[in-house]
Amino acid sequence: MPDPVRSVVRRFPGLPTLEGAGVRLRRSFSNNEVPLFDPFLLLDRFGSSNPEDYLAGFPWHPHRGIETVTYMLDGQVEHGDTLGNSGVIAAGDIQWMNSGSGIIHQEMPKRTEGTLSGFQLWVNLPAAQKMSTPAYRGLSSTEIPEVTTDEGNRVKVVAGSFDRVEGPVRGLSVDPTYLDVRLPPHGRFELDPPHGFTVFAHEVDGSATFDGSDPRPVEAGETALFGAGGAVRARAADTGARFLLVSGRPLREPVAWYGPIVMNRQDELAQAVRELRNGDFIKHRRPIVEE
Ligand code: CO
Numbered sequence: 001m002p003d004p005v006r007s008v009v010r011r012f013p014g015l016p017t018l019e020g021a022g023v024r025l026r027r028s029f030s031n032n033e034v035p036l037f038d039p040f041l042l043l044d045r046f047g048s049s050n051p052e053d054y055l056a057g058f059p060w061h062p063h064r065g066i067e068t069v070t071y072m073l074d075g076q077v078e079h080g081d082t083l084g085n086s087g088v089i090a091a092g093d094i095q096w097m098n099s100g101s102g103i104i105h106q107e108m109p110k111r112t113e114g115t116l117s118g119f120q121l122w123v124n125l126p127a128a129q130k131m132s133t134p135a136y137r138g139l140s141s142t143e144i145p146e147v148t149t150d151e152g153n154r155v156k157v158v159a160g161s162f163d164r165v166e167g168p169v170r171g172l173s174v175d176p177t178y179l180d181v182r183l184p185p186h187g188r189f190e191l192d193p194p195h196g197f198t199v200f201a202h203e204v205d206g207s208a209t210f211d212g213s214d215p216r217p218v219e220a221g222e223t224a225l226f227g228a229g230g231a232v233r234a235r236a237a238d239t240g241a242r243f244l245l246v247s248g249r250p251l252r253e254p255v256a257w258y259g260p261i262v263m264n265r266q267d268e269l270a271q272a273v274r275e276l277r278n279g280d281f282i283k284h285r286r287p288i289v290e291e
Contacts, residue, residue: 092141
């Protein structure tokens with residue numbers, strides 16, 4: 001017996017949030033939603049046509065115990081860290097960063113004509129990897145394959161696979177899938193994530209209806225969490241649809257969370273704060289840069 005289709009079980013409209021040094025963004029889910037999205041911790045959608053909403057940026061801040069995934073749709077973000085990495089994340093690019101044991105970095109959106117727009121997703125690390133060596137994966141838009149189907153669907157594959165095309169982000173313990181899906185008006189789409197994985201969709205533009213018990217369309221800006229089951233099936237509205245579809249294997253480990261640091265126990269958070277104060281937070285001077 002195949003698993004029944006996955007239904008949308010929760011919807012998140014996104015809360016206006018002030019983050020960094022004063023960036024206006026919309027937060028889809030965060031620490032109030034643990035463990036619903038396990039292994040995913042947070043999803044922010046930032047950007048605006050008004051530079052005042054984003055130019056303050058995200059100046060120097062630490063991370064430990066997580067991966068941060070920045071995906072730019074429009075505009076550019078400059079980044080740099082205390083370990084000597086620096087660069088620009090431009091439209092269509094992905095930065096998939098493993099903070100591991102600790103990194104201190106900044107992420108500064110650049111003034112853009114028109115709209116700046118992007119996402120940051122936090123992926124939790126299993127306990128055994130929280131103190132691992134930091135690693136960067138910087139992928140330009142040309143390194144992210146796009147599958148075009150006969151029906152006119154366009155699917156960018158960042159991680160996981162679609163239509164036998166595998167994304168460039170591989171070898172992670174939660175085995176993530178990260179797709180950017182564009183459907184023409186009334187276009188149909190199906191993906192069958194592994195049994196037991198957590199799956200959510202964030203509607204970027206247009207709207208889509210997902211098969212299952214909740215027939216209401218998922219509108220632009222909404223994040224839909226799917227329940228247990230098999231395939232996710234979508235049908236675009238007459239406006240077409242664009243959504244991020246993300247899945248991953250739940251870690252089912254305790255979560256202790258303090259701002260940009262996510263560990264398993266309170267004493268690990270206390271230790272991180274102590275190390276930040278004492279200046280011995282950074283354990284690995286040179287992160288691995290993976291191409
Ligand atoms: Co950061």
